[in-house]
Amino acid sequence: MSGMDEDARTGSRIRNRVESNEGAREDRRDFLRYTGLTAFGALVGMTVPFERNLPSGFVPVALAQDAEQLMPGKQGLKLLNDRPLNAETPAHLLDDEITPYERLFVRANGLVPQSALDQDAEGWTLTIDGEVKNPLELSIDDLKSQFENVTSRLVIECGGNGRAFFQPGASGNQWTVGAVGCPEWTGVRLADVLKKAGVKDSAVYTGHYGKDVHLSGNPEEDVISRGVPIEKALEPDAIIAWAMNGEPIPALHGFPLRLIIPGYPASASHKFLTRIWVRDREHDGAKMTGYSYRMPARPVAPGTEVPESEMVVMTTMPVKSLITFPETGSSVSAGQSTEVRGHAWDGKGDVASVHVSIDFGQTWTEAELEPPANKFAWQRWRTHVTLPESGYYEVWARATNSEGVSQPPVVPGWNPRGYGNNMQHRIAMIAT
Ligand SMILES: Nc1nc2c(c(=O)[nH]1)N[C@H]1C(S)=C(S)[C@@H](COP(=O)(O)O)O[C@H]1N2
Numbered sequence: 001m002s003g004m005d006e007d008a009r010t011g012s013r014i015r016n017r018v019e020s021n022e023g024a025r026e027d028r029r030d031f032l033r034y035t036g037l038t039a040f041g042a043l044v045g046m047t048v049p050f051e052r053n054l055p056s057g058f059v060p061v062a063l064a065q066d067a068e069q070l071m072p073g074k075q076g077l078k079l080l081n082d083r084p085l086n087a088e089t090p091a092h093l094l095d096d097e098i099t100p101y102e103r104l105f106v107r108a109n110g111l112v113p114q115s116a117l118d119q120d121a122e123g124w125t126l127t128i129d130g131e132v133k134n135p136l137e138l139s140i141d142d143l144k145s146q147f148e149n150v151t152s153r154l155v156i157e158c159g160g161n162g163r164a165f166f167q168p169g170a171s172g173n174q175w176t177v178g179a180v181g182c183p184e185w186t187g188v189r190l191a192d193v194l195k196k197a198g199v200k201d202s203a204v205y206t207g208h209y210g211k212d213v214h215l216s217g218n219p220e221e222d223v224i225s226r227g228v229p230i231e232k233a234l235e236p237d238a239i240i241a242w243a244m245n246g247e248p249i250p251a252l253h254g255f256p257l258r259l260i261i262p263g264y265p266a267s268a269s270h271k272f273l274t275r276i277w278v279r280d281r282e283h284d285g286a287k288m289t290g291y292s293y294r295m296p297a298r299p300v301a302p303g304t305e306v307p308e309s310e311m312v313v314m315t316t317m318p319v320k321s322l323i324t325f326p327e328t329g330s331s332v333s334a335g336q337s338t339e340v341r342g343h344a345w346d347g348k349g350d351v352a353s354v355h356v357s358i359d360f361g362q363t364w365t366e367a368e369l370e371p372p373a374n375k376f377a378w379q380r381w382r383t384h385v386t387l388p389e390s391g392y393y394e395v396w397a398r399a400t401n402s403e404g405v406s407q408p409p410v411v412p413g414w415n416p417r418g419y420g421n422n423m424q425h426r427i428a429m430i431a432t
């Protein structure tokens with residue numbers, strides 16, 4: 001059989017699958033890219049006799065590093081899962097002050113809606129209802145024209161960033177350090193929109209809804225629906241965004257509208273946003289209850305089985321920093337001064353200092369810390385280190401917030417699902 005025939009056969013196999021897949025339309029290429037496993041054979045270029053046995057969520061080893069194939073335009077991300085799509089960014093690729101699309105982590109709980117893949121915002125509306133005096137239904141043009149437009153750099157960080165370091169391990173995506181980024185977002189203040197709707201005194205919490213599709217394919221089932229206390233929603237920094245880095249929000253990041261609620265786990269920053277339901281109680285939507293994005297109310301010993309009734313919703317994210325230059329494992333000359341730099345951020349937007357150690361935490365040097373571009377933007381820190389003689393070193397970075405709380409050297413507060421790990425970031429450096 002000639003190569004052409006084989007290609008044609010593969011092609012028709014893919015087409016059959018695409019055509020039998022609800023919602024996946026003529027855009028075969030995007031289908032392949034976003035739901036890669038279904039067409040795994042086509043991607044590896046040969047048949048996969050046991051394909052149907054591959055457990056859902058498993059990334060074929062042959063494709064594990066091919067994040068670019070599943071996520072058009074992403075560069076150098078590490079794929080953790082492809083259904084749903086989850087990928088993190090190695091620390092040294094997060095050196096930019098404003099995280100570009102290419103290097104922003106992806107965390108999906110469900111499937112990206114077809115409208116986002118098509119960049120089709122036709123007829124999109126955002127509903128504000130519940131405990132408000134004037135429920136609103138706003139088009140994207142209404143948002144743009146009726147409220148002050150704002151642009152700010154806001155950190156988003158997954159609540160489970162750092163999960164991989166918990167012992168005993170916690171189930172979920174094994175994020176190491178790269179489920180964080182700081183793009184520039186443009187939109188309107190969530191507070192302005194809520195004020196226009198007239199928040200009633202009975203309002204306690206928000207509940208967020210979006211258009212992504214549950215992995216089961218059931219359109220009735222919510223992928224995720226989280227919320228924040230109304231006081232947080234009314235702070236001036238949270239925005240309803242339609243642009244990221246000056247462009248329409250890319251499909252993977254929530255086209256055409258998303259919330260950005262800085263300082264909270266990014267799960268509150270709802271993508272593909274269609275509705276904000278103002279509640280008279282703590283929101284109880286999908287992934288708000290049970291063990292999702294919840295921590296034990298009191299510290300527990302690692303491995304403790306915590307009853308659900310003792311879990312509380314995760315809120316403000318802890319102070320944290322990353323070393324983004326040099327890349328871990330870099331070599332330098334002994335005795336020569338080398339720049340080390342990174343970013344620091346805090347859930348209350350208040351980083352006070354960053355310190356760096358080259359001797360496993362015995363001594364610390366204060367780094368230069370730049371002010372943030374705006375509240376909740378990450379802050380650049382930099383310093384110089386000199387590795388005294390040849391050998392193996394580690395650079396450790398430790399941020400402290402204005403309340404005097406610092407990053408711990410080891411994993412803090414073990415919890416069943418591995419949230420909130422703000423341990424110090426460490427890189428290896430070799431002096432020759
Ligand atoms: N609609 C919707 N919004 C969502 C999610 C989702 O699965 N669906 N995931 C949340 C989680 S858990 C995170 S960490 C961030 C990830 O944002 P990003 O993919 O743009 O980096 O989006 C949040 N918003």
Ligand SMILES: [Mo]
Pocket residue numbers: 107157158159160265266267
């Ligand atoms: Mo997340």
